[in-house]
Amino acid sequence: MKPDAINWTPPPRDESRPPAEVRRILRLFRPYRGRLALVGLLVGASSLVSVASPFLLREILDTAIPQGRTGLLSLLALGMILTAVTNSVFGVLQTLISTTVGQRVMHDLRTAVYAQLQRMPLAFFTRTRTGEVQSRIANDIGGMQATVTSTATSLVSNLTAVIATVVAMLALDWRLTLVSLLLLPVFVWISRRVGRERKKITTRRQKQMAAMAATVTESLSVSGILLGRTMGRADSLTKGFAEESEKLVDLEVRSSMAGRWRMSTIGIVMAAMPAVIYWAAGLALQSGGPAVSIGTLVAFVSLQQGLFRPAVSLLSTGVDMQTSLALFQRIFEYLDLEVDITEPESPVRLERIRGEIRFEDVDFSYDEKSGPTLSGIDVTVPAGGSLAVVGPTGSGKSTLSYLVPRLYDVTAGRVTLDGVDVRDLDFDTLARAVGVVSQETYLFHASVADNLRFAKPDATDAEIEAAARAAQIHDHIASLPDGYDTLVGERGYRFSGGEKQRLAIARTILRDPPVLVLDEATSALDTRTEFAVQEAIDALSEGRTTITIAHRLSTVRDADQIVVLDHGRTAERGSHEELLQRGGRYAALVRRDTQLAPATS
Known part of the structure; x- marks a missing residue:
């Protein structure tokens, strides 16, 4: 979910x-x-x-x-x-x-x-x-x-x-x-x-x-304009806005x-x-x-x-x-809104972070009505190790990844970083420890350099360029008329999906976190670009703890361990070869990807 x-x-x-x-x-x-x-x-x-x-x-x-x-x-x-x-x-x-x-x-x-x-x-x-x-x-x-x-x-x-x-x-x-x-x-x-x-x-x-x-924000954003024009709804949107404005006129007069x-x-x-x-x-x-x-x-x-x-x-x-x-x-x-995720009164601050992640009998649900999204998850990712989480849509993959940077708190059990419950850590330690590249890339309406520096405000030009090279995006940025000073546009619409994804990866590389969470980070890339970026991610992942959430299984074959989720529970776990030999759910997912590959290549 x-x-x-x-x-x-x-x-x-x-x-x-x-x-x-x-x-x-x-x-x-x-x-x-x-x-x-x-x-x-x-x-x-x-x-x-x-x-x-x-x-x-x-x-x-x-x-x-x-x-x-x-x-x-x-x-x-x-x-x-x-x-x-x-x-x-x-x-x-x-x-x-x-x-x-x-x-x-x-x-x-x-x-x-x-x-x-x-x-x-x-x-x-x-x-x-x-x-x-x-x-x-x-x-x-x-x-x-x-x-x-x-x-x-x-x-x-x-x-x-x-x-x-x-x-x-x-x-x-x-x-x-x-x-x-x-x-x-x-x-x-x-x-x-x-x-x-x-x-x-x-x-x-x-x-x-x-x-x-709210109407203006949604309908006059880049996405809203594209949707309105391609659906031929510009006139109806204008009419709807006029009706809302008319109501405001009446209230202002009254x-x-x-x-x-x-x-x-x-x-x-x-x-x-x-x-x-x-x-x-x-x-x-x-x-x-x-x-x-x-x-x-x-x-x-x-x-x-x-x-x-x-x-x-x-x-x-x-x-x-x-x-x-x-x-x-x-x-x-x-x-007066209640803040669910707060820093403890006496938070733990880790000066040296190794990067061991443990999910200890973790349960999670968004609310009581929807039921549990995750149940009884027990996984250990050693410092420097790699974990891939796969499964069908709605199995809880992304939810599991959100628990590591504490975007949500577990309902039961605990998630630990180097043996310390993430709920006991101070926010600064957690922010330094975990870098996230999600499937939805967000870029500010600012220059390329400013977007990258959001991860590290004091980064030098050389560090920014090195991160961009590692993410296989430097050559494209250098070809732009203004280079790293180029404005990315509203929500980054001057760049393609793959380019935005690589900028997001470069931003995370610049932060240099000990723990990487990649939530379908290559989902917007074509096969050729995905291969190039995956090489950069593999190089970056050496010596770091990496948790990869993947829908396309081509990116997880070399993971130390793979966990298959089904309805929020662990259905299988093991290496790529071990899971193929079992011929279970993972093997079925691999066969599905193999059958779809000619149509999507």
């Missing part, structure tokens, strides 16, 4: 608890609390300075102008100008620091999600669309930018401004303040309802964006307009409040109540108008934060 058959599903979501805990979000900002404290000081200072302007205005209207005090008038006017300048300077510094902190938090989140995904088992990636993963890192974290860069600061700034303004309004006239704040509880209730509504829409919108990203009329009502009421204040002051005067001076009235209205912007912004910030919780939830879902 191949890993593609793994039935991975994400963990169930607990609907009974909040989607993202506020404490967890606040912890993201903990490393930057010093800078955030400075932002808080700037916000507080800015709010206090802003409140001073209406008081200066009252003194101008009630004292300086009526009494003709030119000097006092000049000082008060200068104070208002300095207040505006100071506010601008504080605002710029506040924006710089808060944006820097926000971007650092986004960087931390992106890095944490990427590092978490690097640790996930292969089961996760075989069942998750690549576009979905990319969307979480790009769209979801990108959508949180406003929250982590400006929303938090805006919340503190507006809250401070509202509190300071209300205190100043109370100092001017407590009766007019009560009139101004009468409808505040209704406004808060409206904003909370709008926030919940937008949060639901945002969750659906992000899922739709992830679906579109997200933007959710609660818009209700929030507009708040704005209209707030904008009409000066008229209400003038009306209330007039009624109080006519009813024989305490008179309000012109300066106090103008200053109060100025404060009330100043309250309008932070109050509405504060309500909108609350809506934005509720919306952002949906994005944080999607990110936290990835960060």
Whole structure:
């Protein structure tokens, strides 16, 4: 059974608890609390300075102008100008620091999600669309930018401004303040309802964006383009993408307009409040109540108008934060994924690796429903020895090879390297010890040299060329216009299957591991090229432990021992000659290859 058959599903979501805990979000900002404290000081200072302007205005209207005090008038006017300048300077510094902190938090989140995904088992990636993963890192974290860069600061700034303004309004006239704040509880209730509504829409919108990203990644890759054009499906793919995009348009509009009329009502009421204040002051005067001076009235209205912007912004910030919780939830879902393969608390590090591999009564299954993929495997490969694993499709050959570099952990039994369980080794030792060339070669969209150096970043040009020569690919690379600087193209499509396979072999040769795992490494090569590469592999394998997974038996005849798997169990084992003499399953596989050879040559 191949890993593609793994039935991975994400963990169930607990609907009974909040989607993202506020404490967890606040912890993201903990490393930057010093800078955030400075932002808080700037916000507080800015709010206090802003409140001073209406008081200066009252003194101008009630004292300086009526009494003709030119000097006092000049000082008060200068104070208002300095207040505006100071506010601008504080605002710029506040924006710089808060944006820097926000971007650092986004960087931390992106890095944490990427590092978490690097640790996930292969089961996760075989069942998750690549576009979905990319969307979480790009769209979801990108959508949180406003929250982590400006929303938090805006919340503190507006809250401070509202509190300071209300205190100043109370100092001017407590009766007019009560009139101004009468409808505040209704406004808060409206904003909370709008926030919940937008949060639901945002969750659906992000899922739709992830679906579109997956569609783009799959259909606009080299493989997707080739399949679409050769199948004549370009128009239908475009139509399908248009339908997905149309759904996103609808969700974007709904997200933007959710609660818009209700929030507009708040704005209209707030904008009409000066008229209400003038009306209330007039009624109080006519009813024989305490008179309000012109300066106090103008200053109060100025404060009330100043309250309008932070109050509405504060309500909108609350809506934005509720919306952002949906994005944080999607990110936290990835960060909370269980990592199956972890390094032990006290890992073993091997300085000198001989390369003895043992499979000791190994059982393995991908899940309980599918049943065992491997059962009771007992094989020892001495240091420097060679093992070939053959068998029909689905017999567990590739699965067995994945247990050595610990791409999966055994269900029972153990796999050892030089007598140490691979689960007890540190990751660096295991990576240095085992080199894998799989049947599916992956090359990055980079130069040939960069692809080879992925195995050994500090490799010299001479070492790269030597590895390429050993893999029988140097002459072809040298014939290219840019030689080793030639871009391989998306997934290496500038090279044939055999050329890509030889590049993968060269990459492994460059790493020079003590243990080689060749998972049908020559399956994409023609007979002539396979013979040349097999010579290079044979030379490389001298003195190294080699485990070869083969479908075509021509590559395993010289192996020290051959194991035949059938339905995950050892059906036969022995050398090529011994197994032929027995006339069992291996002999039948050899006869099959012999009969197919004329048709495939």
